[in-house]
Amino acid sequence: MFDKLAVFSGNANPKLAEDICKCLRIKLGEALVSTFSEGEISVKIAENVRGKDVFIIQPTCPPPNKNMMELLIMIDAFKRASAERITAVLPYYGYARQDRKDQPRVPITAKLIADLITVAGASRLLTIDLHAGQIQGFFNIPVDHLYAINVFEEYYSKMRLDNLVIVSPDVGGIKMARAYAKRLHADLAIIDKRRVNSEDIEVMNIMGEVRGKNAIIVDDMVATAGSLVEATQALKENGAADIYAAITHPILSGPALKRIENSALKHLAVCDTIPVGDSKLNPKIKVLSVASLLAEAIKRIHREESVSCLFD
DSSP: OOTTEEEEEOSSOHHHHHHHHHHHTOOOOOEEEEEOTTSOEEEEEOSOOTTOEEEEEOOOOSSHHHHHHHHHHHHHHHHHTTOSEEEEEESSOTTTTOOSOOSTTOOOHHHHHHHHHHHHTOSEEEEESOSSGGGGGGOSSOEEEEOTHHHHHHHHHHHTOOSEEEEESSGGGHHHHHHHHHHTTOEEEEEEEEESSSSOEEEEEEESOOTTOEEEEEEEEESSOHHHHHHHHHHHHTTOOSEEEEEEEEOOOTTHHHHHHHSSOOEEEEETTSOOOGGGOOTTEEEEOOHHHHHHHHHHHHTTOOOGGGTO
16 A cells, blocks of 8 residues: 655654654655764665655754755755655744745745755645745645644543633734634633744733633744743733643743743643654643654545545
8 A cells, every 4th residue: 555655754853753654554764864074964865765655754943954954955865766756744844934024134934945845856745833824825836734733632622621711822823723712612812912022022911801711822833932931921910720831833942941840831732743852841841742643644645635634
Protein backbone atom coordinates (compact mmCIF):
# COMPACT_ATOMS: atom_id res chain seq x y z
CA MET A 1 0.00 0.00 0.00
CA PHE A 2 2.86 2.38 0.90
CA ASP A 3 5.51 1.08 -1.53
CA LYS A 4 6.08 4.54 -2.96
CA LEU A 5 5.63 6.49 0.29
CA ALA A 6 8.81 7.80 1.94
CA VAL A 7 9.02 9.99 5.04
CA PHE A 8 12.24 11.80 5.92
CA SER A 9 13.25 14.25 8.64
CA GLY A 10 15.71 17.06 9.11
CA ASN A 11 17.17 17.90 12.51
CA ALA A 12 14.35 20.23 13.62
CA ASN A 13 12.00 17.62 15.15
CA PRO A 14 13.14 14.02 14.49
CA LYS A 15 11.05 12.68 17.41
CA LEU A 16 7.83 13.85 15.74
CA ALA A 17 8.94 12.28 12.43
CA GLU A 18 9.57 8.95 14.20
CA ASP A 19 6.14 9.09 15.86
CA ILE A 20 4.48 9.81 12.50
CA CYS A 21 6.22 6.79 10.96
CA LYS A 22 5.07 4.61 13.85
CA CYS A 23 1.48 5.68 13.15
CA LEU A 24 1.97 4.89 9.45
CA ARG A 25 3.80 1.63 10.28
CA ILE A 26 6.67 2.46 7.98
CA LYS A 27 10.37 3.05 8.54
CA LEU A 28 11.72 6.59 8.69
CA GLY A 29 13.81 7.28 5.60
CA GLU A 30 17.58 7.44 5.91
CA ALA A 31 19.19 10.79 5.24
CA LEU A 32 22.36 12.30 6.65
CA VAL A 33 21.82 15.98 7.47
CA SER A 34 24.94 17.47 9.04
CA THR A 35 27.03 20.64 9.13
CA PHE A 36 30.49 21.27 7.69
CA SER A 37 33.14 22.84 9.92
CA GLU A 38 32.48 26.32 8.47
CA GLY A 39 28.74 26.02 9.15
CA GLU A 40 27.40 25.03 5.71
CA ILE A 41 24.72 22.33 5.70
CA SER A 42 25.40 18.94 4.11
CA VAL A 43 22.60 16.59 2.98
CA LYS A 44 22.97 13.06 1.61
CA ILE A 45 19.99 10.76 0.97
CA ALA A 46 21.02 7.23 1.94
CA GLU A 47 18.40 5.32 -0.07
CA ASN A 48 16.79 5.27 -3.49
CA VAL A 49 13.83 7.71 -3.81
CA ARG A 50 13.37 7.66 -7.60
CA GLY A 51 9.66 7.84 -8.40
CA LYS A 52 8.65 8.02 -4.72
CA ASP A 53 6.14 10.21 -2.90
CA VAL A 54 8.42 12.00 -0.42
CA PHE A 55 7.33 13.83 2.75
CA ILE A 56 9.94 15.94 4.58
CA ILE A 57 9.13 16.61 8.26
CA GLN A 58 10.87 19.87 9.14
CA PRO A 59 9.23 22.63 11.23
CA THR A 60 11.08 25.92 10.83
CA CYS A 61 11.26 26.45 14.59
CA PRO A 62 14.22 27.95 16.48
CA PRO A 63 16.88 28.15 15.16
CA PRO A 64 14.66 29.16 12.22
CA ASN A 65 17.37 30.09 9.73
CA LYS A 66 19.27 26.81 10.13
CA ASN A 67 16.11 24.72 9.98
CA MET A 68 14.85 26.60 6.93
CA MET A 69 18.12 26.07 5.06
CA GLU A 70 18.04 22.36 5.97
CA LEU A 71 14.55 22.11 4.49
CA LEU A 72 15.46 23.92 1.27
CA ILE A 73 18.60 21.86 0.72
CA MET A 74 16.72 18.62 1.44
CA ILE A 75 14.01 19.57 -1.08
CA ASP A 76 16.69 20.25 -3.69
CA ALA A 77 18.40 16.92 -2.94
CA PHE A 78 15.17 14.96 -3.37
CA LYS A 79 14.30 16.84 -6.56
CA ARG A 80 17.69 15.95 -8.05
CA ALA A 81 17.25 12.35 -6.88
CA SER A 82 14.12 12.14 -9.09
CA ALA A 83 11.46 11.92 -6.37
CA GLU A 84 8.05 11.93 -8.06
CA ARG A 85 6.48 14.37 -5.56
CA ILE A 86 7.92 16.29 -2.62
CA THR A 87 5.68 17.51 0.20
CA ALA A 88 7.22 19.91 2.72
CA VAL A 89 5.65 19.13 6.09
CA LEU A 90 6.02 22.18 8.32
CA PRO A 91 4.07 21.51 11.53
CA TYR A 92 5.22 25.01 12.52
CA TYR A 93 5.66 27.64 9.79
CA GLY A 94 8.36 30.10 10.85
CA TYR A 95 8.33 33.82 9.99
CA ALA A 96 4.52 33.63 9.83
CA ARG A 97 4.07 36.77 11.94
CA GLN A 98 5.62 38.89 9.17
CA ASP A 99 2.65 38.38 6.86
CA ARG A 100 1.88 41.96 5.81
CA LYS A 101 3.33 45.48 5.62
CA ASP A 102 2.14 47.01 8.89
CA GLN A 103 4.90 49.65 8.81
CA PRO A 104 6.77 51.47 6.04
CA ARG A 105 9.81 49.75 4.52
CA VAL A 106 9.37 46.31 6.10
CA PRO A 107 9.40 42.92 4.31
CA ILE A 108 6.62 40.38 3.99
CA THR A 109 8.86 37.52 5.07
CA ALA A 110 6.09 34.90 5.19
CA LYS A 111 5.71 35.38 1.42
CA LEU A 112 9.47 35.20 0.88
CA ILE A 113 9.60 31.85 2.72
CA ALA A 114 6.72 30.57 0.56
CA ASP A 115 8.64 31.55 -2.58
CA LEU A 116 11.82 29.85 -1.37
CA ILE A 117 10.02 26.58 -0.59
CA THR A 118 8.30 26.62 -3.98
CA VAL A 119 11.42 27.50 -6.00
CA ALA A 120 13.44 24.83 -4.16
CA GLY A 121 11.11 22.26 -5.70
CA ALA A 122 8.35 21.40 -3.21
CA SER A 123 5.17 20.05 -4.84
CA ARG A 124 2.88 20.89 -1.91
CA LEU A 125 2.89 22.07 1.71
CA LEU A 126 1.36 20.47 4.81
CA THR A 127 1.16 22.58 7.98
CA ILE A 128 -0.78 23.09 11.21
CA ASP A 129 -2.40 26.26 12.63
CA LEU A 130 -0.83 29.00 10.54
CA HIS A 131 -0.52 32.32 12.35
CA ALA A 132 -2.54 33.89 9.53
CA GLY A 133 -4.74 31.87 7.18
CA GLN A 134 -3.97 34.11 4.22
CA ILE A 135 -0.43 32.69 4.11
CA GLN A 136 -1.95 29.81 2.14
CA GLY A 137 -2.43 32.31 -0.69
CA PHE A 138 1.30 33.08 -0.75
CA PHE A 139 1.90 29.67 -2.34
CA ASN A 140 1.36 28.69 -5.97
CA ILE A 141 1.35 25.02 -4.95
CA PRO A 142 -1.38 23.15 -3.00
CA VAL A 143 -1.44 23.82 0.75
CA ASP A 144 -3.09 21.49 3.26
CA HIS A 145 -3.75 23.51 6.41
CA LEU A 146 -4.62 21.35 9.43
CA TYR A 147 -5.89 22.46 12.85
CA ALA A 148 -4.94 21.15 16.29
CA ILE A 149 -8.43 21.76 17.69
CA ASN A 150 -9.28 18.04 17.72
CA VAL A 151 -6.21 17.29 19.85
CA PHE A 152 -7.09 19.97 22.41
CA GLU A 153 -10.80 19.12 22.38
CA GLU A 154 -10.07 15.50 23.29
CA TYR A 155 -7.70 16.58 26.09
CA TYR A 156 -9.98 19.14 27.73
CA SER A 157 -13.10 17.02 27.29
CA LYS A 158 -11.47 14.37 29.46
CA MET A 159 -10.89 16.98 32.19
CA ARG A 160 -14.67 17.55 32.39
CA LEU A 161 -14.37 21.23 33.30
CA ASP A 162 -17.71 22.84 34.07
CA ASN A 163 -18.84 26.46 33.74
CA LEU A 164 -16.33 26.93 30.94
CA VAL A 165 -15.43 30.02 28.90
CA ILE A 166 -13.07 30.09 25.91
CA VAL A 167 -10.95 33.23 25.74
CA SER A 168 -9.36 34.78 22.67
CA PRO A 169 -6.26 36.79 23.69
CA ASP A 170 -6.92 39.32 20.90
CA VAL A 171 -9.49 40.29 18.30
CA GLY A 172 -7.59 38.42 15.58
CA GLY A 173 -8.14 35.10 17.33
CA ILE A 174 -11.94 35.31 17.53
CA LYS A 175 -12.52 32.76 14.78
CA MET A 176 -10.32 30.16 16.46
CA ALA A 177 -11.84 30.84 19.90
CA ARG A 178 -15.38 30.55 18.51
CA ALA A 179 -14.54 27.12 17.04
CA TYR A 180 -13.23 25.92 20.42
CA ALA A 181 -16.27 27.33 22.22
CA LYS A 182 -18.58 25.47 19.85
CA ARG A 183 -16.72 22.18 20.25
CA LEU A 184 -16.49 22.39 24.05
CA HIS A 185 -20.01 23.84 24.51
CA ALA A 186 -18.57 26.86 26.28
CA ASP A 187 -19.12 30.62 26.40
CA LEU A 188 -16.84 33.01 24.53
CA ALA A 189 -14.82 35.99 25.77
CA ILE A 190 -12.37 38.30 23.99
CA ILE A 191 -9.51 40.36 25.40
CA ASP A 192 -9.15 43.75 23.77
CA LYS A 193 -5.47 44.64 24.00
CA ARG A 194 -3.00 47.22 22.78
CA ARG A 195 0.53 46.12 21.87
CA VAL A 196 3.28 48.33 23.34
CA ASN A 197 6.09 46.66 21.34
CA SER A 198 6.91 43.27 19.78
CA GLU A 199 7.10 41.58 23.21
CA ASP A 200 4.86 43.51 25.61
CA ILE A 201 1.15 44.31 25.58
CA GLU A 202 -1.21 46.44 27.63
CA VAL A 203 -4.57 44.81 28.34
CA MET A 204 -7.50 47.14 27.74
CA ASN A 205 -10.69 45.29 28.69
CA ILE A 206 -12.49 41.95 28.49
CA MET A 207 -15.57 41.48 26.33
CA GLY A 208 -17.71 38.68 27.74
CA GLU A 209 -18.52 37.27 31.18
CA VAL A 210 -15.66 35.44 32.92
CA ARG A 211 -16.46 35.92 36.64
CA GLY A 212 -16.57 32.60 38.47
CA LYS A 213 -15.86 30.61 35.29
CA ASN A 214 -13.05 28.26 34.32
CA ALA A 215 -11.24 29.89 31.41
CA ILE A 216 -9.22 28.38 28.57
CA ILE A 217 -7.09 30.83 26.58
CA VAL A 218 -6.59 29.59 22.99
CA ASP A 219 -3.95 30.80 20.54
CA ASP A 220 -1.70 29.53 17.75
CA MET A 221 1.70 30.21 19.36
CA VAL A 222 3.39 31.25 22.59
CA ALA A 223 6.78 32.96 22.23
CA THR A 224 7.85 35.11 25.19
CA ALA A 225 4.47 34.49 26.91
CA GLY A 226 3.93 38.23 27.50
CA SER A 227 0.44 38.22 25.95
CA LEU A 228 -0.46 34.98 27.73
CA VAL A 229 0.55 36.21 31.18
CA GLU A 230 -1.15 39.58 30.69
CA ALA A 231 -4.34 37.82 29.60
CA THR A 232 -4.17 35.49 32.61
CA GLN A 233 -3.74 38.45 34.97
CA ALA A 234 -6.66 40.31 33.38
CA LEU A 235 -8.91 37.26 33.73
CA LYS A 236 -7.97 36.87 37.40
CA GLU A 237 -8.67 40.54 38.07
CA ASN A 238 -12.10 40.06 36.49
CA GLY A 239 -12.96 37.15 38.77
CA ALA A 240 -12.18 34.07 36.66
CA ALA A 241 -11.71 30.82 38.57
CA ASP A 242 -9.08 28.42 37.20
CA ILE A 243 -7.27 29.54 34.06
CA TYR A 244 -5.86 27.15 31.44
CA ALA A 245 -4.33 27.67 28.00
CA ALA A 246 -4.37 25.65 24.77
CA ILE A 247 -1.65 26.94 22.44
CA THR A 248 -0.45 24.97 19.43
CA HIS A 249 3.17 26.02 18.91
CA PRO A 250 5.43 26.22 22.03
CA ILE A 251 8.23 28.54 20.92
CA LEU A 252 8.84 29.45 24.60
CA SER A 253 11.67 31.90 24.00
CA GLY A 254 13.34 34.43 26.30
CA PRO A 255 11.57 34.84 29.66
CA ALA A 256 8.60 32.64 28.68
CA LEU A 257 9.17 29.77 31.13
CA LYS A 258 9.77 32.05 34.09
CA ARG A 259 6.70 34.13 33.25
CA ILE A 260 4.49 31.03 32.98
CA GLU A 261 5.82 29.56 36.21
CA ASN A 262 5.16 32.79 38.15
CA SER A 263 1.74 33.42 36.61
CA ALA A 264 -1.75 32.46 37.81
CA LEU A 265 -2.06 30.02 34.89
CA LYS A 266 -3.01 26.57 36.19
CA HIS A 267 -1.46 24.78 33.23
CA LEU A 268 -0.55 25.20 29.58
CA ALA A 269 -1.31 22.51 26.96
CA VAL A 270 0.84 22.68 23.81
CA CYS A 271 1.53 20.45 20.81
CA ASP A 272 4.77 18.78 19.73
CA THR A 273 4.90 20.73 16.45
CA ILE A 274 8.01 22.26 18.03
CA PRO A 275 10.23 20.01 20.20
CA VAL A 276 9.90 20.85 23.89
CA GLY A 277 13.15 19.69 25.47
CA ASP A 278 13.62 18.75 29.11
CA SER A 279 15.01 22.22 29.82
CA LYS A 280 11.67 23.76 28.85
CA LEU A 281 9.40 21.37 30.73
CA ASN A 282 7.82 22.27 34.04
CA PRO A 283 4.74 20.99 35.91
CA LYS A 284 2.54 23.63 34.25
CA ILE A 285 3.27 22.48 30.67
CA LYS A 286 1.54 19.47 29.08
CA VAL A 287 2.71 18.37 25.61
CA LEU A 288 0.13 16.73 23.30
CA SER A 289 1.07 14.85 20.14
CA VAL A 290 -0.04 15.75 16.61
CA ALA A 291 1.71 12.70 15.12
CA SER A 292 -1.50 10.79 14.44
CA LEU A 293 -3.10 13.88 12.83
CA LEU A 294 -0.15 14.40 10.49
CA ALA A 295 0.12 10.67 9.77
CA GLU A 296 -3.53 10.54 8.70
CA ALA A 297 -3.04 13.60 6.48
CA ILE A 298 0.08 12.09 4.89
CA LYS A 299 -1.76 8.80 4.28
CA ARG A 300 -4.68 10.60 2.62
CA ILE A 301 -2.44 12.81 0.48
CA HIS A 302 -0.46 9.76 -0.66
CA ARG A 303 -3.65 7.90 -1.58
CA GLU A 304 -5.06 10.98 -3.34
CA GLU A 305 -7.98 11.04 -0.87
CA SER A 306 -9.77 14.03 0.65
CA VAL A 307 -8.06 15.74 3.58
CA SER A 308 -10.94 18.13 4.27
CA CYS A 309 -12.42 15.96 7.04
CA LEU A 310 -9.26 16.65 9.05
CA PHE A 311 -9.86 20.41 8.78
CA ASP A 312 -13.01 20.26 10.92
